[in-house]
Amino acid sequence: MASAHHVARRARAVTKRTAANPWLEVLERAGYVIRGVLYAAMGTFALGLALGVGGVATDQSGSLVILTGGPAGKLLLFAVVIGLSAYSVWGFVRAVFDPLRRGDDPVGIAERLGFAWSGIAYFSIVLFALHLIAGSGSSTAHDGAQEAIATILGYPLGHLAAIGIGIVAIGVGLGQFADAIRAVFKKDLKRSKMNKAEKKIVDGLGRLGMVSRGVTFTLVGWFVLQGGVHRDPSRVHGFGGAFVFLLEEPFGRVLLAAVAAGFIALGLHSFACARWIRLLGSRR
Numbered sequence: 001m002a003s004a005h006h007v008a009r010r011a012r013a014v015t016k017r018t019a020a021n022p023w024l025e026v027l028e029r030a031g032y033v034i035r036g037v038l039y040a041a042m043g044t045f046a047l048g049l050a051l052g053v054g055g056v057a058t059d060q061s062g063s064l065v066i067l068t069g070g071p072a073g074k075l076l077l078f079a080v081v082i083g084l085s086a087y088s089v090w091g092f093v094r095a096v097f098d099p100l101r102r103g104d105d106p107v108g109i110a111e112r113l114g115f116a117w118s119g120i121a122y123f124s125i126v127l128f129a130l131h132l133i134a135g136s137g138s139s140t141a142h143d144g145a146q147e148a149i150a151t152i153l154g155y156p157l158g159h160l161a162a163i164g165i166g167i168v169a170i171g172v173g174l175g176q177f178a179d180a181i182r183a184v185f186k187k188d189l190k191r192s193k194m195n196k197a198e199k200k201i202v203d204g205l206g207r208l209g210m211v212s213r214g215v216t217f218t219l220v221g222w223f224v225l226q227g228g229v230h231r232d233p234s235r236v237h238g239f240g241g242a243f244v245f246l247l248e249e250p251f252g253r254v255l256l257a258a259v260a261a262g263f264i265a266l267g268l269h270s271f272a273c274a275r276w277i278r279l280l281g282s283r284r
């Protein structure tokens with residue numbers, strides 16, 4: 001038993017050393033840049049829609065399709081695969097080794113599970129990019145949330161699972177508002193390397209971005225909940241559907257413009273994280 005425990009500890013130590021490899025951490029920072037590009041693009045497209053100057057309501061995958069439609073599309077797709085693969089690994093590193101010190105209390109465990117989910121979500125974008133490179137992916141945007149819930153509803157008791165997912169998503173959305181107030185992301189950055197103005201700007205970008213994510217996650221959760229209650233996947237919409245919903249409300253253009261600006265801010269905050277985030281091998 002003691003030997004098995006020793007082997008497990010050694011394996012964990014080896015894994016941790018591998019995860020702290022400087023080259024992997026360079027790629028993880030590149031992943032923050034790619035993530036920032038996708039968020040900023042998504043916000044820019046939504047802002048264009050709000051201002052009536054073109055634009056489209058879409059999510060990160062849809063933004064990737066649009067951005068890679070030009071002559072340099074394949075090159076960008078390879079950059080996405082490399083950067084977001086590393087960022088996906090970083091999601092699991094944050095969950096397992098807790099370099100951002102979320103702790104083992106219920107709130108900390110919930111946040112670490114969120115990091116693991118982030119790893120899964122971004123790996124799905126990597127797979128989507130690989131399909132686009134191979135020419136087997138759709139070149140048009142689609143609603144991944146609706147497709148996923150339609151599949152779930154096809155299973156026995158699938159509507160209960162959809163209801164549960166909707167409730168969790170609403171909880172995550174409301175949690176984003178709390179995170180915007182607490183600005184928990186502050187302790188994730190090497191603030192000793194930042195001047196006063198940089199701290200103020202980065203904190204503002206992070207707060208604004210989290211408010212926008214809170215709005216969209218809450219709306220998406222509500223859509224999923226309704227899809228489960230009514231057993232109707234057509235009621236389910238992802239981020240693009242949330243943007244359209246906002247646009248159709250009173251003062252919809254103002255609402256959508258504000259949320260879109262938040263996603264642009266989130267992209268810029270991701271660029272800041274690429275520079276100042278504390279990775280596993282980073283010192284404070």
